[in-house]
Amino acid sequence: MTIMQLLMLLGGLLILAGSFIVAWLTGVRRSYLLLLSASFLVLALAFLVTFLFGLYRLTPLLSVANGLFIVAQVLFAEGLLQRRGKTFGVAFNVTAFLVLFGLYSFFQIYGTAFQRTIVINVGLAVVMGLAMLRFWIRRDDTLHDKLIFWTIIALGVMHCLRTAVMLFTGIIADPSSILWQATQIYILMIAMILTIEILASHFVESLDRLNTLRDRDRLTGVLNREGFERAVSGLCGEGSSTPVALTLLDLDNFKLTNDTLGHPVGDAVLMAFGQILLSETRATDVVGRIGGDEFAILSLGLDRQGACAMAERIRIHLAHRRFPEVSDGLEATCSIGVAIARSERGYETLYRMSDNALYGAKRLGRNRVVADGAPSAAAPGEVSRAGA
Incomplete structure (x- = not known):
């Protein structure tokens, strides 16, 4: 090899x-980036030696x-696996190095x-074959x-x-041969x-992560208003007749809770409500916080009965939730309005229908579900409704 x-x-x-x-410095500081960098640095040092x-x-x-x-290859394999969310582990990597270097040393003394x-x-x-078996791609990758x-x-x-x-x-490969140089x-x-490819993937994932943070309400874990509107903009509009359910939810007397018990207690209620919404909805539902204590759920392909059943589960779950960590005896309830329409009618029309239903739930005494202007049937085991 020439200079x-x-x-x-x-x-x-x-x-x-x-x-x-x-x-690593400009994006999310993932450890696999440093491992891959270290593998190339060690490889450069190996060629220098x-x-x-x-x-x-x-x-x-x-x-x-x-x-x-050997170290460079082991670091490279481990870096690839960590990018995939997997690992060989320190014990395997150290053992692989010791075994390979031990065999090399043995043949250096007793072999050719x-x-x-x-x-x-x-x-x-x-080592790389084992890494590829763990790295193996799936159809949805x-x-x-x-x-x-x-x-x-x-x-x-x-x-x-x-x-x-x-x-x-x-x-043995001759560094001065054309074949060796071509393979290198x-x-x-x-x-x-x-x-x-790895860097492009890293920056795309970082951009997706930033978009997720931008669209996510940090307190409740659901989408913020802008993120919710972006998510539903392509789901409601012309050219589609898919049934869509929009559920609007409003915490009852939330301002009074904030004013009398303080904002930390109010935040605890909001956080719990966000967790309830995420646990009681489907993975395909779009859940967002569209105001201070106002939330919305957009559900594709859900009929009136299914949307009302989901709303009742949410209402009952919250009504049974207690908050001893912030205030003894604190209870929270919500009013819910449900509207069903074909997606071609547009989000604004669906929102008006659901908002009218929510107003009806509040007018009838709060802590209840109203769908398209009529109270939904009570679910078995339902708690009593305030004002009913």
């Missing part, structure tokens, strides 16, 4: 390592270089350079995950082909492509 080749290789690896560090071995032919330098190659090289290549292929997976497979195929050539020919360039290019 120019070394500089190009080190430059490429440092750029890759630096890219992950920049991503290999170059020094070529100059001075000191056997300890060769041992250090191969040890660094060919045997050492084959052991390292096969051992690292096993994102395009980024699929691209990353198949790029790693392409990288592994080249690694295995190079090992197979060495195994069947008995010739190929591996570096695949590594650069893989880095771009």
Whole structure:
């Protein structure tokens, strides 16, 4: 390897390592980014030590270089898994390094350079193979995950082909040969492509996370008004006749609770109500806080009976909820209005219908559900309604 080749290789690896560090500094600071960066830095150091071995032919330098190659691969595999939300664990990683380096050291003393090289290549292929088994993509994975997976497979195929050539020919890769240089360039290019894919995925996920934080009400965990309106804008409109249920919910006498017991108590009620809404609705329902103590639920494909049953569950759940952590004997209730219409009529029409139903629930004494202007049937085991 010439000095120019070394500089190009080190430059490429440092750029890759630096890219992950920049991503860690500018986005969500995920640990896998540092692991991938560390793997490229260690790999660059391994090539530098290999170059020094070529100059001075000191056997300890060769041992250090191969040890660094092993560390780089183990860090890379662990980083990929942590990006996936999985891990080999410290014990496995340390054991993998000790076993591979131990085998290398054994063959350095009692074997040949060919045997050492084959052991390292096969051992690292096993580690990456195990990582890919845990990384395995599913049908519902994102395009980024699929691209990353198949790029790693392409990288592994080249690694295995190079090992197979060495195994069947008995010739150790010669850094001065065109074949060795071509494979190194190929591996570096695949590594650069893989880095771009991982970084793109990281920034897309960070953007999605920021959008989620922007649209989420931090106190209750449901969507804020802007997020709710954005979510429902594409669900109600022209060209669709899907039945849509809009449920408006208003905490009863909430201002009085705030004024007499204080805002911390009011916040506790809001937080509990947000949890109740999320627990009693479907995953496909859009739940939002559209005012101080006003909430809304948009449900596609839910008929009047289903929407009223959901509203009754919410009402009863809240009525039975106690708040001993903030105030002994504190109770909270809500009034609920439900409206059903076809989505083609638009959100504003549906909102007016549901708002009229909510007004009817308050006029009839609060702590009740009114659907399309008529009180819903009482659910079995329902608590008594105030003012009924």
